[in-house]
Amino acid sequence: MRPKENIEEFVKVRKPHVTTSREMDKRTLDDSFAAMEQTILAKSADHKPSTPRIIILSRMIKLAAAAVIIVGISFYIAHQGPSEQGITTKFLEVAESPSEIMTMKSLTIAYRRGGIEGIENQCEKALKILGPQPASISLGDLFNGSKS
C-alpha cells in the first residue's frame, strides 16, 4: 500500500485521537504555506517565457492596447452625433447660479449646445434648484396643525 493510502486507512480504521494545541496548529499552517510557496515558485520558473517570447508578447500587448484605444475613440465619436447648431458637441454646464439658470440667455446657450434636449436638461436642473415645491398638505392637516 502506498503512503497516501496508508494514511487514509489509518484515519478511517484507527481513528487517531490527536490532541491539538495553538502551537501545533501554527506549525502545521506554517509548514503548509511554506510548501505552497515552494510549489508556486517552482511552477513559475517552469513557465518563464524566453526573451524573444517576451518581446513578441510585449508587441502584441502594445498593439492590442492601441487597437482598444482606437476602437474606443471611434465609438465615442460615432455616438456623439452633430449638435443642434453644429458648433460644439459638448454638453457643458450652462449656468450654475440659481438666479440665471432659467434666463433667456442660459436657455439659448443650452439650446445651442444640446438642442431641444439641452433645454430639457436645463429645465430638469432648474427644478432641482428653484422652488417653491411644497409637499402636499390637506385642509385637514392645515386645521389640525393650527390647533396644536
Next chain:
Amino acid sequence: MKTTTKKLTTATYVTLMLLMLTSPALAYPPDPDNAALLYYQSYIAYEKADDTMQEMVADLAMGKIEPNERIKKYIENCRGAINLALSAAEIPHCNWGLKYSDGLSMQMAHLGQVRKLNYLIIAEARILAADGANRQAIDRHLTVRKMSRHIGDETIISFLVSVAINRLADSCIRDILADTPQDLEILTGLKNELALIASRPLSIKSALKTEKEVFLETMRLENLKELAEMLVGGIIESDDKEAELLRTADESFVEKNRDYYSNYMDSFQGILSKAIVYETTYAKLKALSDKLQKDVAENPAATLTVAMAPALCKLYGHEVRNETALNAVRAAVEVYIVKAKTGQLPEKLPAGLPKDLFSGKDFKYEKTKDGFVLRCRGKDLEKDEIHQYEFKVKK
C-alpha cells in the same frame, strides 16, 4: 285695478332684488381669464417628489414603464395642481407676464415647471388608459396639447419647449388609441378638438420677431462685455477669431454687426413668410445659412450674427416635423372613425385629410398586421429620413 298693478310692480322689484342678491355670479369675484394665473398656482400646489419619483413619472409619461401604486398615489397627491392645470388649459387667453425689457436676462422659469406639469398629466393619461377610462385619458392628452399652445411661440425657447411637449403628447395618444375601442363619439370629439388646436399652429415666425428685437437690443456697445461673456466659452471658443474681434470691438463694429444681423433675420422671415413647399424653403434657408458661414471668414460684420442667429434649417425642421406629426394623428383619427363606422379599416386613405407637410401631399397609407402606418412622401432633409407613424388598432 290700480292696487293690483301696484302690487305686481312691487312683487317684480322684490323678485329682481332677491335674484340679484342671491346670484352666485355676484357672490364671489370671477375666475381668472388669464390661464397663466392658474398655471402659476398649479406650480406651487403639487407634491414635492424625490428624484426616484420624478424619474418614474417621466418614464411612465414616455411609456417606458407601466403604472404602479406608488405613482398612482403620487399623482393623487398632485390632484390640486392637476385640476388647476386642467382649468387653465380651457381658458383661451394666456399671458405669462414675461419681462421682455430684461432682454437676455429675462426669467423663463415657468417653462421648467410647465414641462413638469405636462409630464404629470401625460402620466395620468396613461394611468387612466390602463384603467380603461379612455375618454378621460384622451381629454388629458388634449389638455397637454392646449398647454403647449399656451406655452406658445413668442420666443424660440418657448417654441422649442412646446415642440418637446407635443412629442410626448404624440406618443401618448398613439398608445391610447391603440387600446381604445372604436367609439364613434369619443373619436369624433377628438377629431374636432384636434382640428381646433391645429387651427393655431406653432410657428417660428413670431418667435423670430421677438428674438430679433431682444438680440438687437442687447447688441450695443455698452452690453458688449455681457455679450462676450455669453458667447465666448459659451457658444464660440475663446481662441476663435470671433472671440478676438469681440474683445477689440468698437462702436462701428457693433453698428455694422447690428445691420448685418437685422438683414439676416429679415431674410429668414422673408423666406418663411413665402414658404409654400418644404423642399424649396429648406433649400433657400440652407443657402442663406451657407452664405453666412462664408461671409464670416472675410466680413467682421457677420461676427455677431454667426454667434447669435439661430440655426435656420433646424428650427424650420422642428416646425414642419411638429405639425406633420399632429397631421398624422388627425389623419389617423379619421381612419379610426371609418373603422368605428364600418368595422373595417379602409382600403385607402379617405380624401381631404391633413397632409404630410414634407411633401405637401396625403400620407402614404398602408395596412399592417396590427393596424396601419402613415408614411410621409417627402424626406425630412435635416434628419435625412422619411418619417412614418405607426398606429395600432384594438381587436
